[in-house]
Amino acid sequence: MKIGCSTEDVTKISPNKLKQILDSDREGDFVVVDVRQPEEYEQGHLPGAKLIPLDELDARYDELDKTKNIITYCRAGRRSLGAATHLCGLGFKNVYTMDGGFLEWNYKTLSGFPEEKPEFIAGNEEIDDILLTAIKLEKGSQDFYLKSMNSGEVSSDTKETLDRLARIEEKHIDKLYRRYANITDEEIPPLEVLKKELDFEYMEGGIKISKELLKNEEIFKDEIDVLETAIEKEYLSFDFYKRMAEVMSNKDTRKLLHELANEEKNHINYLINSLKQII
Structure with missing residues (x-):
C-alpha cells in the first residue's frame, strides 16, 4: 500500500497548457489555487484563481472539491509543487502545478482582492x-x-x-x-x-x-x-x-x-x- 505522495505524483503543466485548459473548461472541472501570500495575490493573479496561502492549506483544504482537477501555482513553481504534493497526500486524486509559476504567465492577470461573495449573492440562489x-x-x-x-x-x-x-x-x-x-x-x-x-x-x-x-x-x-x-x-x-x-x-x-x-x-x-x- 502506498503511503503519502511525492513530487512525482504531481503533474507539471506549462503556462501555455494551463491557458488552453482554462479556455476549454466549460463545466468548471478545473480549480486554480494561488498559494502565494495575500500581498502577492493583490499585486497580480490569474483570473478566477482562489487564494489559499501555503501556510493556510492545512486549515482550508476542505474548501476545495476533491472531485475537481486542482491546479496550484505560486511565484516560480516551488511553493505550488509543495502544495500540490501535500494535497495529493490529503486524498486529492487529480492535482497539477503550473511549472515556472506566475513569473512565466504571459497572459491576462487581475489585481486587488475581489469580493468573495458580493452583497447581492447569498450562495443558495436558484x-x-x-x-x-x-x-x-x-x-x-x-x-x-x-x-x-x-x-x-x-x-x-x-x-x-x-x-x-x-x-x-x-x-x-x-x-x-x-x-x-x-x-x-x-x-x-x-x-x-x-x-x-x-x-x-x-x-x-x-x-x-x-x-x-x-x-x-x-x-x-x-x-x-x-x-x-x-x-x-x-x-x-x-x-x-x-x-x-x-x-x-x-x-x-x-x-x-x-x-x-x-x-x-x-x-x-x-x-x-x-x-x-x-x-
Whole structure:
C-alpha cells in the first residue's frame, strides 16, 4: 500500500497548457489555487484563481472539491509543487502545478482582492435568481458603454466601437431574458420594462459603476483605450462568475455560472481580435 505522495505524483503543466485548459473548461472541472501570500495575490493573479496561502492549506483544504482537477501555482513553481504534493497526500486524486509559476504567465492577470461573495449573492440562489442578476449586470455594462459614447469629445471610431459593444451586451441580455422567461414560475414583464425596473448600481463583474468616471469628459483617449477597458471588464466578469460558481450549493446553478463565464471568455476573444486589427 502506498503511503503519502511525492513530487512525482504531481503533474507539471506549462503556462501555455494551463491557458488552453482554462479556455476549454466549460463545466468548471478545473480549480486554480494561488498559494502565494495575500500581498502577492493583490499585486497580480490569474483570473478566477482562489487564494489559499501555503501556510493556510492545512486549515482550508476542505474548501476545495476533491472531485475537481486542482491546479496550484505560486511565484516560480516551488511553493505550488509543495502544495500540490501535500494535497495529493490529503486524498486529492487529480492535482497539477503550473511549472515556472506566475513569473512565466504571459497572459491576462487581475489585481486587488475581489469580493468573495458580493452583497447581492447569498450562495443558495436558484438558476432564475442568477439569470436575473446576470441581466442586471449586463445592463449595467450596456449603460456604461452608452453613457460613455456621450461623454466628452470622442472620435467617430471610438463612438462606433462603444456602440458595437453596447449592441453585443443587448444581444446577451436578450439571450439571458429568454432563458429566464423559460424557467421561472413567476409572471415577468416584457424585457424593456424589466430593464427599466432593475437597479443598475453594479456593472458586470460585480463592480460598482463610478459616477465620477461617467462624468469625466475624457474617459477614453482613443479606440484602443476603449477596447482595453472592455477587455479588462470582461476578464473581471469572467472572474466574478467563476468565483460565484464555487460558493453555490446548487449543481445546476454552478453549471450555469460556468456557462456565463465561458460566454465572457468568448467576448474577450472577440475584443482581443478587434484590438489586433487596429494595432
